[in-house]
Amino acid sequence: MKVVKFGGSSLASGPSVEHALRIILSDSQRQVVVVSAPGKRNDKDIKVTDLLIKYANSVLNKKETTKIVQQIFSRYQEIGHYFGLNDDHLEQIKNILMALPEQDYPNSDYLMAAFKAHGERLNARLIALILQHKGVKARFLDPVDAGLIVTGEPNDALVNPESYLNLDQVKIDPDERIIFPGFFGITPSGNIATFSRGGSDITGAILARGFHADLYENFTDVNGIFAANPHIISHPQSIRKMTYREMRELSYAGFSVFHDEALIPAIQGQIPINVKNTNEPDNPGTMIVPEKNFAPDNTITGVTSQKHFSALYLHKYLLNKEAGFTLRILQILYKHNIPYEHMPSGIDDITIIFNNDFLNDQLIDQICNKIQATINPDQLEWIDDYAIIMIVGEGMKKEHGVSRKILDSLDDHDITPRMINQGASQISMMIGTKKEKADQAVKIIYHQFFN
Numbered sequence: 413m414k415v416v417k418f419g420g421s422s423l424a425s426g427p428s429v430e431h432a433l434r435i436i437l438s439d440s441q442r443q444v445v446v447v448s449a450p451g452k453r454n455d456k457d458i459k460v461t462d463l464l465i466k467y468a469n470s471v472l473n474k475k476e477t478t479k480i481v482q483q484i485f486s487r488y489q490e491i492g493h494y495f496g497l498n499d500d501h502l503e504q505i506k507n508i509l510m511a512l513p514e515q516d517y518p519n520s521d522y523l524m525a526a527f528k529a530h531g532e533r534l535n536a537r538l539i540a541l542i543l544q545h546k547g548v549k550a551r552f553l554d555p556v557d558a559g560l561i562v563t564g565e566p567n568d569a570l571v572n573p574e575s576y577l578n579l580d581q582v583k584i585d586p587d588e589r590i591i592f593p594g595f596f597g598i599t600p601s602g603n604i605a606t607f608s609r610g611g612s613d614i615t616g617a618i619l620a621r622g623f624h625a626d627l628y629e630n631f632t633d634v635n636g637i638f639a640a641n642p643h644i645i646s647h648p649q650s651i652r653k654m655t656y657r658e659m660r661e662l663s664y665a666g667f668s669v670f671h672d673e674a675l676i677p678a679i680q681g682q683i684p685i686n687v688k689n690t691n692e693p694d695n696p697g698t699m700i701v702p703e704k705n706f707a708p709d710n711t712i713t714g715v716t717s718q719k720h721f722s723a724l725y726l727h728k729y730l731l732n733k734e735a736g737f738t739l740r741i742l743q744i745l746y747k748h749n750i751p752y753e754h755m756p757s758g759i760d761d762i763t764i765i766f767n768n769d770f771l772n773d774q775l776i777d778q779i780c781n782k783i784q785a786t787i788n789p790d791q792l793e794w795i796d797d798y799a800i801i802m803i804v805g806e807g808m809k810k811e812h813g814v815s816r817k818i819l820d821s822l823d824d825h826d827i828t829p830r831m832i833n834q835g836a837s838q839i840s841m842m843i844g845t846k847k848e849k850a851d852q853a854v855k856i857i858y859h860q861f862f863n
């Protein structure tokens with residue numbers, strides 16, 4: 413049995429849903445189908461999830477909602493009409509959408525989560541309806557009924573292990589298709605909570621593990637995963653196969669095509685993942701597989717950059733002999749609830765790299781003042797234009813001179829690394845650069861290894 417997930421880009425309009433349905437019905441193994449909310453039909457379009465966020469904000473700010481409800485409903489209506497459903501068939505979808513403000517929510521974060529989740533919840537209902545209308549035995553299965561339990565933040569939830577026991581109890585007839593909404597689960601107290609953005613990939617992986625699937629197929633709008641972001645490199649090479657840990661490093665570091673948290677359930681269940689193109693289903697796409705017996709095709713598998721970082725540089729002589737130095741810094745960060753991403757260090761200095769999403773000007777001032785007062789460094793510098801380039805490849809550890817090749821090529825183009833870090837697994841190398849040099853660095857490294 414296969415679990416298949418279709419992203420919003422594959423379900424944005426009637427014709428694209430038709431493509432997706434053809435793919436589902438062409439293989440009897442494709443029994444569990446996870447759907448996202450309708451995505452963008454063109455570059456200027458707005459994802460249904462973003463429209464739902466606008467709807468939630470209008471409700472929270474007590475603004476008029478008729479127009480936004482109609483705008484959201486028209487996306488489902490357009491798809492439904494394409495398949496010959498009339499407005500009576502679609503009435504339930506409209507009613508659920510309009511009733512959202514009347515439900516009880518513990519606070520505004522839960523309200524936001526519930527509104528967002530309905531992008532996928534209504535789409536799964538609609539797609540089950542379309543399949544039934546075509547005479548296919550299809551069933552909408554809600555995360556509430558399947559027992560997909562989540563905990564943590566309402567808009568950044570984590571799966572609870574109990575979900576796997578619940579999913580094990582779900583009965584699926586051999587000839588039926590299950591249509592399951594991605595992106596959300598239910599908390600132990602019965603509220604909706606969503607995963608972080610792009611989180612339908614996570615639902616797909618949870619179901620693949622929970623239902624013991626042979627394969628998790630993730631359908632998107634490109635021919636698998638490219639060795640570099642197509643917005644930086646035009647027509648980058650597709651990756652034929654890669655390991656779970658390569659993908660985890662690359663998706664964490666910017667390969668937005670597959671959610672980094674979605675790897676974990678797949679790894680736990682040892683389910684291979686196939687990222688494929690809805691518009692070219694015969695293209696083999698990218699296989700993501702366990703490390704055992706893996707033979708890499710290239711020295712590096714992918715290169716990516718992320719620009720949303722800042723760094724705190726601290727210099728103090730004999731830092732390496734001072735017990736508790738790092739602990740005191742971490743305590744200050746912990747008190748201000750600020751996570752850090754990386755902490756490369758030398759004998760007399762240390763750089764702490766932060767994700768800007770967790771910072772604001774006031775917090776930066778507070779932690780710098782506190783660190784200056786508590787640690788008394790010889791030098792404290794805040795660097796706010798920090799980017800990280802990540803080069804990943806199982807093939808890197810077997811080949812000599814890879815780091816030299818990378819650093820020489822950057823040097824030839826006057827790019828001086830601010831930090832170089834190679835993980836113990838030796839399958840990735842991280843290079844800190846100035847933000848404005850990040851895309852150029854990706855291009856240079858890509859062309860060194862993929863020509």
Ligand SMILES: Nc1ncnc2c1ncn2[C@@H]1O[C@H](COP(=O)(O)OP(=O)(O)O)[C@@H](O)[C@H]1O
Binds near residue numbers: 421667
């Ligand atoms: N390395 C990469 N390989 C493939 N696609 C990438 C990569 N980096 C960024 N992308 C972008 O990710 C997009 C697919 O992700 P997303 O829009 O989230 O898909 P979906 O809506 O199917 O979940 C592609 O259209 C592409 O522009």
Ligand SMILES: N[C@@H](CC(=O)OP(=O)(O)O)C(=O)O
Binds near residue numbers: 612
């Ligand atoms: N619809 C949600 C979840 C998701 O996974 O979407 P997509 O498959 O379009 O990336 C979002 O926009 O975040």
